[in-house]
Amino acid sequence: MAYSNKVVDHFNNPRNMGSFKKDEEGVGTGMVGAPECGDVMKLQIKVQGDTIVDAKFKTFGCGSAIASSSLATEWLKGKTIEEAHQIKNTDIVQELNLPPVKIHCSVLAEDAIKAALADYQKKAGSK
């Protein structure tokens, strides 16, 4: 299968690869997927006020899964919580030109975003 140039670019030069400490102030962590399915994404956001000031990811999975999560972190930075909720998997499919068999990678990335936001909101609410 041929990969789009954007997938190859994200795969070769992943943006924001890494981790925050989970218990750090303002950090929300989302972990989705399962090893037996062949992909696991960990996506983290760092929030100040209402704005996501930084984001990081680590992904076990194919090139398209890595590219989807890398792109997600790029998009998250600078967005408000409200705006981050609006990111849809179809936006990722379009941007990366993913073929039908790789759509689940974008779904997983959207799930990871939602999970990170939920984790942040849960932590913020419990204070």
Added chain:
Amino acid sequence: MKLPIFMDNHSTTPMDPRVLDAMLPYFVEKFGNAASRNHAFGWEAEEAVEQARKQIAKLIEADPKEIVFTSGATESDNLALKGVVEMYKEKGTHIITSSTEHRAVLDTAKSLEAKGLATVTYLPVDKQGRVNPEDVRAAITPKTILISVMLANNEIGTINPVSAIGKIAKEKGILFHCDATQGVGKIPVDVQAMGIDLMSFSAHKIYGPKGVGALYVRKKSPRVRIVAQMDGGGHERGMRSGTLPVPLIVGFGKACELCELEMPAESARLAKMRDRLQAGIMAALEESYLNGHPTERLAGNLNISFAYVEGESLLMGMKDIALSSGSACTSATLEPSYVLRALGVGVELAHSSIRFGLGRFNTDEEIDYTIKKVIEIVSKLREMSPLYEMAKEGVDLKSVQWAAH
């Protein structure tokens, strides 16, 4: 060194230039139909086909008359299983095969089951991928008409104890078919000593052309009979109709001759390169696991799982080396390798497997380059892997509640 490197020689092989040279006269100049009995064009073609038949038979210790040409090993497997089931249906309908066979055997068996023409026992394999001959014996029923077990596996290179299985088949008077596509030309094959009655193999796996293969069909003790699966001119002693592709057959013959001449030197060279590749990679990368048998294995085969990284991303990171993976992402079925699963390899590690297939034209320099690249990409992807991070933090990945999707 030229990039990209081809290290996927189980999928196919480049044709040996000496094979091409042998084939060339048979396209334009000597184009006759080998079945034309009444003129020189036909005689010339027939002579070339018979010469090739001898070369092929010699490699497997068969009689030239026992070679039936087909379009490739898939057709040979189909012809063997369907042809035997149809011919011997009065005698019985039970087939014994193994769970790590090539799809050409497994899917043919399933198709026969689905049509109600046969019942099939799929034997398990051990952790190294070998069929236990005693399991074969235990599976035999009064209705069993055919045992079909492969010589060497296409993913893990494991070599089955074929002679022992052949012996049991003889004892019980049951026909034994062997899919030897990956073994012929790589390891010594002797259909007499191995007790094989039918055997499938193909030219393009042994540096010959694509589009031609053979089914060995034993002529005496016992004389094996099969029902042709294609109607037509009654070529190949009535077992496989269709005009013979003379240039391909000439190439197939030459390829077999070269394999026979060069096998001892070539397999020693490949084993040495493979062992160096294996040692270089596994010494540098923790939690890399060999799949298959440590010694009973094709010289050119190496199959390794790299924990915490996914196979397709590994291949993507090594774009200038042609390899293959058991990851679901690289298969059409979206399931990870059924061969690795049959060995008891966990789904995670099946997703993380890479198959290296060394062949006649690989060089030491390419091995060095591959070792370096594999270490580089596995290390890079592990840095990127949340599973590796968790394992390093001491999290037991099996205790985590994953959300399967």
